Amino acid sequence: xxxxxxxxxxxxxxxxxxxxxxxxxxxxxxxxxxxxxxxxxxxxxxxxxxxxxxxxxxxxxxxxxxxxxxxxxxxxxxxxxxxxxxxxxxxxxxxxxxxxxxxxxxxxxxxxxxxxxxxxxxxxxxxxxxxxxxxxxxxxxxxxxxxxxxxxxxxxxxxxxxxxxxxxxxxxxxxxxxxxxxxxxxxxxxxxxxxxxxxxxxxxxxxxxxxxxxxxxxxxxxxxxxxxxxxxxxxxxxxxxxxxxxxxxxxxxxxxxxxxxxxxxxxxxxxxxxxxxxxxxxxxxxxxxxxxxxxxxxxxxxxxxxxx
Numbered sequence: 353x354x355x356x357x358x359x360x361x362x363x364x365x366x367x368x369x370x371x372x373x374x375x376x377x378x379x380x381x382x383x384x385x386x387x388x389x390x391x392x393x394x395x396x397x398x399x400x401x402x403x404x405x406x407x408x409x410x411x412x413x414x415x416x417x418x419x420x421x422x423x424x425x426x427x428x429x430x431x432x433x434x435x436x437x438x439x440x441x442x443x444x445x446x447x448x449x450x451x452x453x454x455x456x457x458x459x460x461x462x463x464x465x466x467x468x469x470x471x472x473x474x475x476x477x478x479x480x481x482x483x484x485x486x487x488x489x490x491x492x493x494x495x496x497x498x499x500x501x502x503x504x505x506x507x508x509x510x511x512x513x514x515x516x517x518x519x520x521x522x523x524x525x526x527x528x529x530x531x532x533x534x535x536x537x538x539x540x541x542x543x544x545x546x547x548x549x550x551x552x553x554x555x556x557x558x559x560x561x562x563x564x565x566x567x568x569x570x571x572x573x574x575x576x577x578x579x580x581x582x583x584x585x586x587x588x589x590x591x592x593x594x595x596x597x598x599x600x601x602x603x604x605x606x607x608x609x610x611x612x613x614x615x616x617x618x619x620x621x622x623x624x625x626x627x628x629x630x631x632x633x634x635x636x637x638x639x640x641x642x643x644x645x646x647x648x649x650x651x652x653x654x655x656x657x658x659x660x
Contacts, residue, residue, distance in 0.1 A: 382518060385431040385458075387442050388415050389636040390498045391468065391507065393644045395435060397533045398511045402522050408446075411636025414611040416583075418445045428453035431464065432518060435511070438469030439495035464518070469495070471510045472503040475564040499633055500565035501541040504644055508533050540645055544652045545570065551659040555601050557594065557626070559608040559617060562633050570652075575601050578608070578617055586616045598624040605658045607631040627658035 384405045386392040392407035399405065406427050409415045415437065428434065428449055436442055450459055457464040474493035497503050512530040516523035552571035559578040567574055576597055580590035597603075598620070605627045608617045614628075621628040631651055632641060641647045 379519065379521070382432045382515065383427075383430050384433045384435065385427045386435040387437055387446060388498070389634050390644065390647075391435045391437065391511075393635040393642075394504060394507050394533075395511050395515075397643075398508050398526055398529050399515055400525070400529050402519065402525060403515070407636075408449075409634075411632070411634035411641065412610055412638075414609070415441055415634070416444060418442075420445055420449055424449050425453050428458065429455050431455060431458050433464045433466060433514060434458035435466045435468060435514075437495050437498070438467040439474065439490050439492045439497075441490070441495035466510060466514045468507045468510050469493075469497065472497050472506045473500070473565070475568070476561070494561065494564050496562045496633065497565050499563060500569050501537050501544070501648070502569070503565060505534055505537055536645070540648065544648055547652055547656050548572075551656070554605070554659050555603045556605045556607060557598060557603055557620075558606070558631075559612050562609055563607065563631070575603060578606070578612075578620070591616060591620065595620055595623050598626060605629055605655070607655075609633055610637050629654055629658045631655070 381402055381404045382399065384392075384395055384399065384403050386395060386405065386407045388409050389407040389411040392405045395403065396405050408424050408427070409418050431453075434450075436446065455464075456462060459465060460467070469492075474497055476490075476494035478491060478493075498507065508530055512526045515526045519526075548570040553573055555573045555575045556567070557576045557578065558574055561574075561577060561579075561582055563574065566572075576594050578586050578591075578594065580587055586594075603624065603626050606617050606621055606629070608614060608628065608630055610630050610632060614630075617628055620626070631654075632638065632647060635641060635644055635647050637647070638650075641650055
């Protein structure tokens with residue numbers, strides 16, 4: 353019985369080794385963590401079934417202010433790649449999470465770190481000294497650059513290069529998906545541009561300065577903000593001045609991000625006759641807006657209704 357047991361153990365071990373040699377060497381998916389849902393959406397378009405993508409900030413949250421959670425540490429510890437918006441958008445919450453994750457490869461300068469702001473077009477770069485009296489001004493430029501189809505393509509190019517560097521054997525796969533994304537984005541942007549073409553030059557007000565890339569892309573004209581300074585809640589005096597400005601300029605629309613209080617914008621809309629629209633700056637702000645294309649379809653359809 354003892355000899356039989358030894359024989360069986362040896363047989364099973366050899367059989368297992370032979371089976372293992374016959375199995376193809378299947379790589380695990382790359383674990384990608386992004387700071388925003390927009391980066392996650394674009395990365396999923398490029399990475400396809402070769403990546404698992406998780407976003408820390410949800411689309412309905414203000415990405416400047418994210419409450420750290422233990423689950424974020426688990427994501428970062430397992431991550432092969434971390435993608436960030438940069439320009440200090442995440443400076444208030446990401447660095448402590450990175451420190452505690454102890455994942456060296458996804459720290460700045462590591463092989464698994466990608467700051468996509470380095471390869472896109474940045475607007476509103478301050479020319480002088482920046483200090484706190486100016487409000488929440490980003491010294492390196494406006495970080496809301498992803499709300500422009502041209503920058504979405506630039507982000508996708510960087511993602512494709514980084515994924516290919518991490519998984520060279522899949523480089524052709526990522527390149528093919530990038531080309532498909534480019535074609536889809538080009539066709540979609542033609543449609544969006546045509547929809548907004550009749551309203552080029554239309555004057556609007558936004559709550560926060562989230563839309564410079566978007567309004568430049570489609571020829572809209574932002575004449576004021578509900579915030580007196582970036583990140584500073586509206587004051588009665590500023591609101592009064594804004595109402596007068598909007599009446600004088602015949603402003604047609606007020607755009608408000610979903611995480612701001614609607615009370616003051618509603619009051620301004622009632623007193624000026626401007627249309628009030630909640631514009632979603634990020635994928636996932638509502639459950640049905642689960643990719644970049646659906647986000648733009650919704651926003652532009654609703655914006656056209658207000659401007660009309």
